[in-house]
Amino acid sequence: MEKKIVIRTRFAPSPTGYLHLGGARTALYSWLYARKQHGEFILRIEDTDAKRSSPKYLNSIIESLEWLGINWDGEVYFQSKRIEIYKEYAKKLISSGRAYYCFCPAKGEERKEEKELENCSCINLPSSKTKELENSNIPKVIRFKVPKESVKLYDLVREEITFQSDTISDFVILKSDGIATYNFAVVIDDALMKITHIIRGDDHISNTPRQLMLYKALDFKIPKYVHLSMILGSDRKRLSKRHGATSVTYFKENGYLPQALINYLSLLGWSTSDSQQILSKEDLLNKFSLKGISKNPAIFDYDKMLWMNGQYIRKMGIKELTNRFIDYLKKEKIYLSSKDKWYQEIAALHQSRIRTIRELLPQTSYLLNKDIEIEEDAANSYLNSKKTIEILKEVREFIALASDFSSNNLEEVLRNLIAKLKIEAKEIIHPLRVALTGTTASPGIFEVIHLLGKEKVLRRIDKVIQRSE
RNA sequence: GGCGCCAUCGUCUAGAGGACUAGGACAGGUGGUUCUCAGCCAUCAGACCGGGGUUCGAAUCCCCGUGGCGCUACCA
Numbered sequence: 001m002e003k004k005i006v007i008r009t010r011f012a013p014s015p016t017g018y019l020h021l022g023g024a025r026t027a028l029y030s031w032l033y034a035r036k037q038h039g040e041f042i043l044r045i046e047d048t049d050a051k052r053s054s055p056k057y058l059n060s061i062i063e064s065l066e067w068l069g070i071n072w073d074g075e076v077y078f079q080s081k082r083i084e085i086y087k088e089y090a091k092k093l094i095s096s097g098r099a100y101y102c103f104c105p106a107k108g109e110e111r112k113e114e115k116e117l118e119n120c121s122c123i124n125l126p127s128s129k130t131k132e133l134e135n136s137n138i139p140k141v142i143r144f145k146v147p148k149e150s151v152k153l154y155d156l157v158r159e160e161i162t163f164q165s166d167t168i169s170d171f172v173i174l175k176s177d178g179i180a181t182y183n184f185a186v187v188i189d190d191a192l193m194k195i196t197h198i199i200r201g202d203d204h205i206s207n208t209p210r211q212l213m214l215y216k217a218l219d220f221k222i223p224k225y226v227h228l229s230m231i232l233g234s235d236r237k238r239l240s241k242r243h244g245a246t247s248v249t250y251f252k253e254n255g256y257l258p259q260a261l262i263n264y265l266s267l268l269g270w271s272t273s274d275s276q277q278i279l280s281k282e283d284l285l286n287k288f289s290l291k292g293i294s295k296n297p298a299i300f301d302y303d304k305m306l307w308m309n310g311q312y313i314r315k316m317g318i319k320e321l322t323n324r325f326i327d328y329l330k331k332e333k334i335y336l337s338s339k340d341k342w343y344q345e346i347a348a349l350h351q352s353r354i355r356t357i358r359e360l361l362p363q364t365s366y367l368l369n370k371d372i373e374i375e376e377d378a379a380n381s382y383l384n385s386k387k388t389i390e391i392l393k394e395v396r397e398f399i400a401l402a403s404d405f406s407s408n409n410l411e412e413v414l415r416n417l418i419a420k421l422k423i424e425a426k427e428i429i430h431p432l433r434v435a436l437t438g439t440t441a442s443p444g445i446f447e448v449i450h451l452l453g454k455e456k457v458l459r460r461i462d463k464v465i466q467r468s469e
Numbered sequence: 470g471g472c473g474c475c476a477u478c479g480u481c482u483a484g485a486g487g488a489c490u491a492g493g494a495c496a497g498g499u500g501g502u503u504c505u506c507a508g509c510c511a512u513c514a515g516a517c518c519g520g521g522g523u524u525c526g527a528a529u530c531c532c533c534g535u536g537g538c539g540c541u542a543c544c545a
Contacts, residue, residue: 175543206540275493304495352508429504441506
């Protein structure tokens, strides 16, 4: 039987910041591609830049991936633990004549010095001289000798891209501190880890010819490539901090659901042929394919993300919604364990009114807080007339007498009052809403009365009556 | 500057030469449901970057422009 090739993809973040949306999408696509084909997905941390890497970011990236449900196979690889491997391969390239030591000083910040490398003649140093310098204290790097031939990249979504090698100069593969550069380490790792498909951002396209040359020089098998276009902010610039929320952590902490983020991200640069919008993880695993990946950069639309999250909140079980609500109450230190049943009723009543869990807090403050502030405009519109106050006095008495405080019974009681007074329902409902919630928008008034409870309701009505006198 | 990628409604996209009167989703408008708001339902408006080819026929293929983005480090 023919040996089946196992698909292996990887996600290779550098721990120099939180997991951002672009990285999360790259990870997601790689993960989907591997999982769909029962392949393997590997996590590799590219932490060769010790100055910028930090454990704080590493932990946060891992936490974010776990939150999203993107799981990886085997151990987590760290490039910082593999520096000897890179060194070994760099030496190999030296001995095969594909690389050479360079003793030139590092290029300065200034663009002007671009010519510098052309003046570098280290490649022509006689071997005796090289030996001598190698053993001296002069800092040295290893440069790859770029072959004079064009390089073709076959990208699975962009097809063939050709690069002329004369636009590429001999680049550093091993820095003077003995650590491999990105372009070198990535090739060694991907080859050694038998990665079959490299799915990454298209900011790496320009790097790819260098990597391809290294594959060839080291006689490694070239993997398949898929370059994903960038995620941009609303100003069409690459998404970054100044566009606001860009880290997965932000979404996690602000009441978004992982499945909603996954769903939204999946659609940012990929689609099904029928443009299906709501896709569960199972749907994605079934339907994901390279064919649906689009080449143009995509602007992250916070509005649509919010809508998507709302969709998932509405589909959520009430128990789960309540638990998440309670988590926020705990965070705000206003949780009362005796009120779980009440919290559940609140959550149920607001389920269709929120787009993030966090929105529950401001939307239910009139229930959670002892007292309320009445908005001036609302009061002016609904609590100003003498008649209204008289009506509220009647309402107060009816409510005070009510023994059954279910919303159904409250509705019956108040509808009776409305009939008795021969007024329109809204003449009671609107002022009552303002008196009880402080605003003109809330869930159904009878549910509000029920959830508030007799004590708070009477107190708030009394306050409004007093206020008018 | 050089090299590269990309180009359909405001946004995400469907579309792989005739099925396009260019479809869906978000956002927006209007109407309905209703005690308000939200939700839900219905409905409207809204795009093929420009110019040349190729072809009987182009959103789709080719070329040139233009625009956006990326890379051009001893960052990744």
